[in-house]
Amino acid sequence: QLQLVQSGPEVKKSGASVKVSCKPSGYTFTTYGISWVRQAPGQSLEWMGWISTNDGNTKYAQQLQGRVTLTTDKSTNTVYMELRSLRSDDTAVYYCARDYGIGRFYCDYWGQGTQVTVSS
């Protein structure tokens, strides 16, 4: 069945970096892009960026530009999200999601989420 499996929880110090993986299965990997969305405690969903799993093209949310990098590995069908210079307000659950609907994009399948905790 179609699913996206993410890596496990992370605890990092302020200023460090974190890299979260997302491995989709159940469909052809390169057919759909992947978005990353995060949710701080008690807050709404925040879109972080998108990557084409076909050619690696990326789009990033303006407020995270320069701190986030999305990459894809077609040999292992895995997508990665790296966030640098971590701050306490980066503490959140990070989700990957399959991006669907050219010209009207939405997320039709989601990973289980990865808790990232940033401590000082």
Added chain:
Amino acid sequence: SYVLTQPPAVSVAPGQTARITCGANNIGSYSVHWYQQKPGQAPVLVVHDDRDRPSGIPERFTGSNSGNTATLTISRVEAGDEADYYCQVWERSTAARVFGTGTKVTVL
């Protein structure tokens, strides 16, 4: 940036109808999508492209979109519908996926 405003909370009795609004300037010109999120779980898509339901989503979930307001309507509300609901659009100028502020639906 484009801001989607939702009421923080909606309360409804079982069997009644819940209406969740998503307001923004000229939102009727966008395709609006809706997600349901239960505590400790990932979001689930319940309506896409204003009014279409993914397979497995009950017909009780319907969407509409016109002018400055999009609406998710949940008919014959059940206890299992208690969750947070988020609207979302794709902003063409920035390629950003924009989420609404979220609405907590409580079943009385």
